[in-house]
Amino acid sequence: MLIGAVVDPDTPLLPPRSPQQKVDTMLSALDQEGADATAAALRRHRAQEADAGAE
Numbered sequence: 001m002l003i004g005a006v007v008d009p010d011t012p013l014l015p016p017r018s019p020q021q022k023v024d025t026m027l028s029a030l031d032q033e034g035a036d037a038t039a040a041a042l043r044r045h046r047a048q049e050a051d052a053g054a055e
Contacts, residue, residue, distance in 0.1 A: 012045045013038070 014022060023046060030039040 009041070013042050014045075016049060 014026060023042065026042060027039055030036075030042065
């Protein structure tokens, strides 16, 4: 089965404040797939969460 989807690129890949273990697992999978742009987006979202939490 193939599902075609159009999504907003700013949609987070994981729910907000996901445990770091989940983020690490996702990043590992993205690295294995060679999805550098997606991994960078995940890191950007985590950094934004950290910045928002520091305020």
